[in-house]
Amino acid sequence: DTEVTQTPKHLVMGMTNKKSLKCEQHMGHRAMYWYKQKAKKPPELMFVYSYEKLSINESVPSRFSPECPNSSLLNLHLHALQPEDSALYLCASSQGLVELDEQFFGPGTRLTVL
Amino acid sequence: GENVEQHPSTLSVQEGDSAVIKCTYSDSASNYFPWYKQELGKGPQLIIDIRSNVGEKKDQRIAVTLNKTAKHFSLHITETQPEDSAVYFCAAKYSGSARQLTFGSGTQLTVLP
Numbered sequence: 001d002t003e004v005t006q007t008p009k010h011l012v013m014g015m016t017n018k019k020s021l022k023c024e025q026h027m028g029h030r031a032m033y034w035y036k037q038k039a040k041k042p043p044e045l046m047f048v049y050s051y052e053k054l055s056i057n058e059s060v061p062s063r064f065s066p067e068c069p070n071s072s073l074l075n076l077h078l079h080a081l082q083p084e085d086s087a088l089y090l091c092a093s094s095q096g097l098v099e100l101d102e103q104f105f106g107p108g109t110r111l112t113v114l
Numbered sequence: 115g116e117n118v119e120q121h122p123s124t125l126s127v128q129e130g131d132s133a134v135i136k137c138t139y140s141d142s143a144s145n146y147f148p149w150y151k152q153e154l155g156k157g158p159q160l161i162i163d164i165r166s167n168v169g170e171k172k173d174q175r176i177a178v179t180l181n182k183t184a185k186h187f188s189l190h191i192t193e194t195q196p197e198d199s200a201v202y203f204c205a206a207k208y209s210g211s212a213r214q215l216t217f218g219s220g221t222q223l224t225v226l227p
Contacts, residue, residue, distance in 0.1 A: 004157075033214075042203050042217035043158065056214065090157050102148065103215065105157035 003027075004106035006091050012112045015081060021109045023074040023091030031055075032074040033103065034066060035090040043090055043105075049074060050096075081113045116141040118206050120218025127194050128226050135221045137204035138186040144206040147180060147187045148215070152201045161202075162189070194225045 004025045013019050023032065031050045035043035048056035049068040063085075065077040074091055088108040095101040117140040127133045137147075145166035150158035164171045164178045164187065171178050175194075180187040191198055204218040 006157075040201075040220070040222075042220055045214055048214065092157075102160050102163065104160065105150075107157045110155075 004091055004093055004104050006089075006106040006109050008109060009107070010110045010112075012114065013078065013081065014114050015083075017081075018077070018079045020078065021076040021089055021091075021111075023076075023106055024072055025093040025104070025106075026072055027093065027095075027104070028071075029093035029095050029104075030071060031094045031096055031101075032068060033092040033094075034064075034074070034076050035092065035105075037088040037090055037108070047076075078111075081111075083113050086111055086113045116144055116206055116208070116216040118204060118216050118218040120204050120221060122221060123219065124222045124224070126224045126226060129194060129196060131194055133189075133191045133194050133198070133223055133225075135189045135202055135204070135223070136186060137188070137206075137218045138184075139206040139216075140185070141206070141208060142182075142185060143208045144216075145209055146207040147178070148205050148207075149178060149189050150203045150205065152203065152220075154200075158203060191223075194223075196225050196227050199223055199225045 007022045033048050034046040037043045045058050046060045047066045052068045063080050067075040090108045091106040092103045094103045120137045148163035151161045152158045162178050164180050175192045177190040202221045205215040207215045
């Protein structure tokens with residue numbers, strides 16, 4: 001299984017809602033990532049988990065809250081988002097954090113904030 | 115930090131022709147250079163990568179070349195097909211630290227039938 005899965009595929013939420021994005025991989029990878037991607041732009045790194053511990057937080061606003069319940073799962077909890085947070089949210093995984101290992105991306109969750 | 119520049123931003127080719135996308139990087143310590151293909155509505159897919167101890171790597175119609183002295187690397191696609199139409203991103207990374215991938219700005223490739 002060489003796949004990273006993400007749910008839901010699409011999400012529409014109001015600015016007062018609380019929602020969560022889910023990511024799963026069964027490749028035994030120990031590093032997992034959240035990226036945000038705006039249209040026609042490259043992915044921007046948000047968070048990195050290594051061995052289920054948060055290793056990198058790229059100064060992301062606190063309305064985004066990551067969680068890594070186990071080595072296969074990564075969640076992104078959303079609360080009080082702004083319309084400018086509308087984007088494609090991508091999850092990725094790699095074998096390790098510092099090695100020259102390939103990063104595999106999931107299909108993304110298309111988020112719209114009204 | 116690392117800075118990766120990618121050119122061109124858009125590229126149109128006739129089916130069967132070759133396409134070349136070029137990237138330059140700023141940090142001479144970078145030693146891993148992947149290329150991703152992103153189709154509309156999908157996540158980026160790793161298509162080929164190269165490490166700094168290698169000058170060229172091929173996989174069927176796709177090849178990547180690396181010039182460490184000039185700090186640039188290129189993606190070559192031969193015999194292009196309509197299904198090659200997508201956005202392509204180059205990236206660079208330095209191993210041995212937690213520094214993560216730095217992406218180029220992307221190239222929209224359109225293969226005209």
